Amino acid sequence: MPDLKRTPLYALHAELGAKMTPFAGYDMPVQYPMGVLKEHQHCRGQAGMFDVSHMGQVLIVPRSGDVADAARSLETLVPVNVLGLHEGRQRYGFFTNDAGGIEDDLMIANRGDHLFVVVNAACKQADIARMRAALSDSCEVIEVTDRALIALQGPSAEAAMLPIVYDVTGMGFMDVMTAPSDFGPLWISRSGYTGEDGFEISVKADRAEDLARALLSDSSVAPIGLGARDSLRLEAGLCLYGSDLGPDTTPVEADLTWAIQKVRRLGGDREGGFPGHEVILRQMSEGAPRKRVGLLPEGRAPMRAGTAIYADETAENPIGTVTSGAYGPWIEAPMSMGYLAAGHTDPGTTVFGDVRGKRLPATVTAMPFRPAQFKR
Amino acid sequence: MKYTEEHEWLRPEDDVIVVGITEHAATQLGDLVFVELPEAGITVSKDDEIVVIESVKAASDILAPIDGEIVEVNEVLVENPALVNDDPLGEAWFFKIKPSDPSQMDDLMDEAAYNKYIG
Structure with missing residues (x-):
């Protein structure tokens, strides 16, 4: 497999005995010696740590300094109420195309003076190009290439995070914050893709392995590969872009209209205004x-x-x-x-x-x- | 004990042959979650697809390693497919076959040849 990219945790995966597989251009751990079934159960019963550094981390920085300008711009690409997303909060969304299909799904966070989005690995270059094309007048779109992304998921996730950032106790589902730590500033969201409580933690690439080791030093935390990540997200009813969602599926067909807030729907203050809105809003009233x-x-x-x-x-x-x-x-x-x-x-x-x-x-x-x- | 290129082991037991999959195969497949067995009593030919197994990753078939009659199947595996990962060479046999031509066993690999085969 030529030119597979490696995440900052590659050496750690090898040390932990991971079986690696190519995924979206990266050499990623599909399972560890524990095996997919036990990894799945461990995450539901205790806590699992996932390397999701292959995903795209992108900053959308408004030239005006007013995050509302970034939100208004991003709303031209997603049918989500970004303008109504409060500082310190995150929301699920998707990029749509002119036919009403889904180009990728993503997480959007309001970090006070800019937006932070996390997109799928396989789509990230297209997503960045799309955002640059549409937003460059008002915003700088910056791909974050010097940070890893680690997910910590499961009922013991909070306890395992406490020694690293105590303030996570105050976070609720879909809250985001930046916190100092022994591993440099961490960008933390209380979210994930397993149906469990937990966190996604963006950390400087050169501190990622130390953070991962600190998390794994908690006996309740085990490393989890992509195999169990897939069965966990499916049990949680969550879509995998490229399998369950694609350019030919609309959010209405995908039963994701809960992510299209009222203000973007027919009769809303900012009705439509995203690619394919005619198709999507019509399907919302007439059915798909x-x-x-x-x-x-x-x-x-x-x-x-x-x-x-x-x-x-x-x-x-x-x-x-x-x-x-x-x-x-x-x-x-x-x-x-x-x-x-x-x-x-x-x-x-x-x-x-x-x-x-x-x-x-x-x-x-x-x-x-x-x-x-x-x-x- | 004899082995096939399909990673089955065959162990003679009185006048029947007990068949399972090797530890190498079980490891490569990953955790098994589904086993579908043939009915006891059917007559099969070598290379017939007679067992379906599914791991967390994918479905695969187990082929009849020789001609003969299936005299017994291990129903325990249907309820507990994970047994194949836990004890592939012991408790997790799949079926017992009464060979119609016992000389077919001579064509199969012995343990040394199989170990060389899986490298």
Whole structure:
């Protein structure tokens, strides 16, 4: 694999015995000796540490010095109420395209005099180019290349953070702050992508390994690879861009309209004004042709990504497809998410997935498969 | 004990052959989460796909290593696929096959050859 990039924690992964895999151009740990199932359970039961340094960290700095100008500019790219995001708070969103599809999903934080966004690794160059093209008149768009990003997730995450930054006790879900520490200034958000309470911590690259070792010195914290990260996010009902979301799926189809605040909807003070708003706002009032749903297969056979879904055992044409599917270690059952045609998406509906030529029943269900444990 | 290139082990036991997957295979597959076994009593030919296993990563097949009749399957694995990772060479056998041509065993690798095969 030529020219795979390495995160600042690469040497630590090797020392911890990680099995590495190429992911979005980076050589990343897919699992550690504990193995995917036990890593998943460890994160839900205690705490897990994830290297997410491959993700893009970007500062949007308004030339005026007024963060509202950055917010107003970013609102031309995302259907999110960025202007209403208070200092010290973070919000989920997505970049849309002219067809109403999703170009990437991201986290947006208001850090007082600028915005800080975290985008997916595979999309970061396109995202940065998109932001530079649209925002450069009013803002400087700065890719942060000298910082690592570490996620600490699970019920013991707060206790493991206390020796490093005591003030995290005051943070609620989706709060952000900058805090001094023995590892230099940390940019901390109380968030993550596992459905657990926890933190994402941006740290200077040359201090990242020391911080990671400090976290791992807490006996409740284990390193977790991308394998368990995927099963954790799926159990939490969270989308993986590139699998569950893409340029051909709208936020309405993806059932993400909760992330489009009222002020950006029809009749709102800042209605529309983002790429594809005609399509998205129309679908919000008239409905979309398909919707993302959860599926709980009967029996133990996982219905993986690509599994065709049918309304009954003999129907010729599928009504949808699975986009993510795996065994859920915590719920101890297979779980899938996918898109089904309108009319088949009510929870409780029985549908059939084609698994190795057999039509196996599955029940449409609300997500998450496992309720979130956020600190509100 | 004999081995196939598909990472199965075959252990003669009276007039049947017990079949499982090697520790190397179990490690490479990762944690197993699903096992689908054939029905006891069916007749199979070498290379028939008779068992489906799924790990946290992906699905794969286990092929019949020789011709014969499946005389017994290890139902315990259906409820507890993780046993394959815990004890691949012991408790986690998959099926017992009564060979129709015992000489097919001679074509398979012995332990030294298998260890060389997996390098």
